[in-house]
Amino acid sequence: SARCPEFKEKEVRQKGIENLRKRGIEGLVVIGGDGSYRGAQRISEECKEIQTIGIPGTIDNDINGTDFTIGFDTALNTIIESVDKIRDTASSHARTFIIEVMGRDCGDLALWSGLAVGAETIILPETETDIKDIAEKIQHGIDRGKKHSIIIVAEGCMTGDMCASELTKYINVDARVSVLGHIQRGGSPTGADRVLASRLGGYAVELLLNGETAKGVGIKDNRLVATNFDEIFNTSERQINQRMLGLTEELSI
Structure with a gap:
């Protein structure tokens, strides 16, 4: 071990x-x-x-x-509960939130939580990621009147800060990062x-x-x-x- x-x-x-x-x-x-x-x-x-x-x-x-x-389902539900709360402030302040979750080599937590919370984009270690494509997708939503976005990123792919830095090179958004960290490992x-x-x-x-x-x-x-x-x-x-x-x-x- x-x-x-x-x-x-x-x-x-x-x-x-x-x-x-x-x-x-x-x-x-x-x-x-x-x-x-x-x-x-x-x-x-x-x-x-x-x-x-x-x-x-x-x-x-x-x-x-x-x-x-x-342990997977417990961590998944912890993420969902956290992201639901983050979406409230993302919506009220018209922000793009990048939420970093655990998953060094496996993106299941990011994938399942992203689907459950309706994330606009999910970034996984198993798939190739083009930040420019993600930026275009976020901008397309803004053009259609969307005021906020949620991006879920697995830690094994890139950090939330790295994602925010790259994203703001292509579009003008108020991008905030939330790293859920070890809260995912605890709880009933x-x-x-x-x-x-x-x-x-x-x-x-x-x-x-x-x-x-x-x-x-x-x-x-x-x-x-x-x-x-x-x-x-x-x-x-x-x-x-x-x-x-x-x-x-x-x-x-």
């Missing part, structure tokens, strides 16, 4: 394995992302008597083997996240009782699935939902 790089060392992993043995732990459920999964896989390889199952937990929704990760879980966590947790225990190991649980088409760690690691990167992206363009016209 990125939060415990020492675990990449075999000696450190052996200490962890010994601690599990001392406590009589035969099954380990790891909640996290790619790094946590890799650590769990190493444990299952180096200590056959300890079973490991991974549960996807990250707000970025960037883990293979599942449609949704625990939504109902959807609570239900998802309960379903995945129950399924993880079921797999352990059935003797399964070195697998990550997930939800696909609302069905519980289990995928080997190797398959999760070797699957190509998740693709952005092009239909949703196209829909945001249609609705923002």
